[in-house]
Amino acid sequence: MTFNTIGFYTLLKKEVMRFWKVGVQTVFSPMITTLLYLLIFSYVLEDRVNVYPGVGYTEFLVPGLMMMSIIQNAFANSSSSLIQSKVTGNVIFILLPPLSTLEFYLAFVLAAAIRGVLVGISVYIVALFFVDLSLNHLGAILLFAFLASSVMGAFGVIAGIWAEKFDQIAAFTNFFVVPLSFLSGVFYSINDLPAFWRGVSHLNPFFYMIDGFRAGFIGHSDVSMAFSFSFVLGFLAILSLLALWLLHTGYKMRS
Amino acid sequence: MNRASSSNNGQPAISIQGIRKRYGRLEALKGIDLDIRQGEFFGLLGPNGAGKSTLISTIAGLVRPDSGSVAVLGHDTVRDYRTARRNIGVVPQELVYDPFFSVEEVIRNQAGYFGVRPEQAWLDELLKALELDDKRDSNMRQLSGGMKRRVLIAQALAHRPPIAILDEPTAGVDVELRQSLWTFAQRLNREGMTVVLTTHYLEEAEELCDRIAIIHHGEVQALDTKDALLNRDTRRSLEVVLEDPDAELPESVAPFLVERDGANVRLQFNKDEHSPVALLNRLQEAGVVVTDLQTRSPSLEDIFLDLTGEQLAPEEVK
Numbered sequence: 001m002t003f004n005t006i007g008f009y010t011l012l013k014k015e016v017m018r019f020w021k022v023g024v025q026t027v028f029s030p031m032i033t034t035l036l037y038l039l040i041f042s043y044v045l046e047d048r049v050n051v052y053p054g055v056g057y058t059e060f061l062v063p064g065l066m067m068m069s070i071i072q073n074a075f076a077n078s079s080s081s082l083i084q085s086k087v088t089g090n091v092i093f094i095l096l097p098p099l100s101t102l103e104f105y106l107a108f109v110l111a112a113a114i115r116g117v118l119v120g121i122s123v124y125i126v127a128l129f130f131v132d133l134s135l136n137h138l139g140a141i142l143l144f145a146f147l148a149s150s151v152m153g154a155f156g157v158i159a160g161i162w163a164e165k166f167d168q169i170a171a172f173t174n175f176f177v178v179p180l181s182f183l184s185g186v187f188y189s190i191n192d193l194p195a196f197w198r199g200v201s202h203l204n205p206f207f208y209m210i211d212g213f214r215a216g217f218i219g220h221s222d223v224s225m226a227f228s229f230s231f232v233l234g235f236l237a238i239l240s241l242l243a244l245w246l247l248h249t250g251y252k253m254r255s
Numbered sequence: 256m257n258r259a260s261s262s263n264n265g266q267p268a269i270s271i272q273g274i275r276k277r278y279g280r281l282e283a284l285k286g287i288d289l290d291i292r293q294g295e296f297f298g299l300l301g302p303n304g305a306g307k308s309t310l311i312s313t314i315a316g317l318v319r320p321d322s323g324s325v326a327v328l329g330h331d332t333v334r335d336y337r338t339a340r341r342n343i344g345v346v347p348q349e350l351v352y353d354p355f356f357s358v359e360e361v362i363r364n365q366a367g368y369f370g371v372r373p374e375q376a377w378l379d380e381l382l383k384a385l386e387l388d389d390k391r392d393s394n395m396r397q398l399s400g401g402m403k404r405r406v407l408i409a410q411a412l413a414h415r416p417p418i419a420i421l422d423e424p425t426a427g428v429d430v431e432l433r434q435s436l437w438t439f440a441q442r443l444n445r446e447g448m449t450v451v452l453t454t455h456y457l458e459e460a461e462e463l464c465d466r467i468a469i470i471h472h473g474e475v476q477a478l479d480t481k482d483a484l485l486n487r488d489t490r491r492s493l494e495v496v497l498e499d500p501d502a503e504l505p506e507s508v509a510p511f512l513v514e515r516d517g518a519n520v521r522l523q524f525n526k527d528e529h530s531p532v533a534l535l536n537r538l539q540e541a542g543v544v545v546t547d548l549q550t551r552s553p554s555l556e557d558i559f560l561d562l563t564g565e566q567l568a569p570e571e572v573k
């Protein structure tokens with residue numbers, strides 16, 4: 001089976017340019033929002049909370065905030081692009097060409113991953129002005145950033161395919177993505193939670209993204225990095241299969 | 256305009272076989288069979304809701320039929336969708352655009368999706384032919400409706416397909432733009448491109464198309480050359496103006512009378528059985544003096560009315 005390389009690359013480039021052309025909204029604003037979290041939480045909690053021995057709270061917090069930004073922005077990219085195209089009708093431009101399900105899916109997910117990682121990097125650069133961050137395992141950091149943003153890109157594709165109105169995407173974001181990312185250990189270690197909530201947190205896929213990513217920086221994690229990696233990879237596989245199946249059947253895209 | 260064609264000699268440009276599509280209780284397409292030949296200017300004529308756009312969307316792969324198949328230059332649109340789609344350029348009916356990009360960017364993107372890196376010369380030629388060359392760097396949002404329509408055509412042709420499908424390209428556009436789009440479509444066809452046009456403008460179909468399929472309620476009601484369709488109806492009208500508004504028509508002419516308003520008389524006859532000269536002779540023999548006359552052949556609209564029992568909405572008949 002041949003791969004429409006030019007078609008895939010064009011769609012990927014178009015999706016990247018789509019968010020890059022409004023970079024203030026898609027990269028700079030999320031970075032500022034995250035910076036506000038960082039300033040407020042680190043100011044209030046730096047001297048009061050000590051999650052891991054020898055790791056300051058701000059140093060603990062920054063990787064969590066970075067991953068939260070990655071998660072939210074990767075989801076926003078693919079979901080908003082698809083719903084916008086569907087609502088305005090210009091989705092026809094990418095349905096008419098000979099793009100396979102896989103090429104379509106990869107272009108959207110990779111563009112989402114690029115945006116997520118870009119926002120993560122911008123948060124990291126700004127955070128360096130406030131705290132010294134160690135890089136315990138750069139490979140793990142990059143791997144978890146890429147995997148998590150791909151998971152959320154895939155989830156955004158699914159949401160974008162399913163949704164018919166902008167407010168349905170907003171519901172996805174407000175009732176699912178934001179709460180799960182807030183309750184995944186960004187601001188605390190789940191080991192500090194009561195047993196019940198700790199158990200619940202283990203069902204939250206975002207927890208493994210953040211825990212593994214953070215371990216790449218500080219060298220400490222609530223669960224083993226290998227387990228987090230396997231969990232996130234498995235989750236990506238499930239979402240990818242679902243997204244590919246939806247695209248293959250033409251669900252809500254081709255009548 | 257030089258066009259890279261992947262035409263397969265002898266194959267129909269588009270072959271539609273037994274296409275059925277149902278939306279709930281509505282059967283939009285009821286088993287359409289149709290072959291569109293390479294190089295022809297083909298018209299799909301029918302009122303809104305007839306099934307034209309559903310058929311076009313099926314050819315383009317936007318609609319999945321319940322049964323039947325479509326082949327483009329011999330390539331099945333499902334099994335061999337890549338080759339089939341590369342051979343078609345579709346101009347959608349809706350005035351849709353991507354607000355993030357400039358005119359040149361959207362055209363380049365469209366060619367890229369089809370796996371083609373457009374040469375600058377081809378891009379320049381397209382922009383010039385569609386009078387868009389001074390707008391190439393303008394954002395799509397800044398363009399007028401007519402300009403956006405032209406960009407849609409440029410996007411459809413960006414990958415140089417041998418078949419262009421124009422879905423109501425002139426709906427809602429002004430007379431000047433309509434004329435220029437007609438000229439452009441005719442030019443493409445002269446240069447060898449198969450052009451499929453859906454329209455509910457009878458004038459458009461009559462002016463441009465070699466063959467016409469009249470679609471109604473999801474079925475092909477007629478499929479023939481424009482001339483053959485027009486010749487199906489053997490009725491002709493003779494309209495005369497009499498010198499004396501009160502003149503009595505002879506008995507030999509009375510059976511042909513359809514309408515009379517004083518001096519204005521309209522007669523209708525079957526061209527295979529009678530001639531206008533014979534009717535005029537009968538009037539002359541009866542001493543009825545004719546000061547003016549006009550004959551009229553049936554229009555496509557009459558044919559359409561006969562076949563479908565429906566008239567297009569008055570504002571649609573231009």
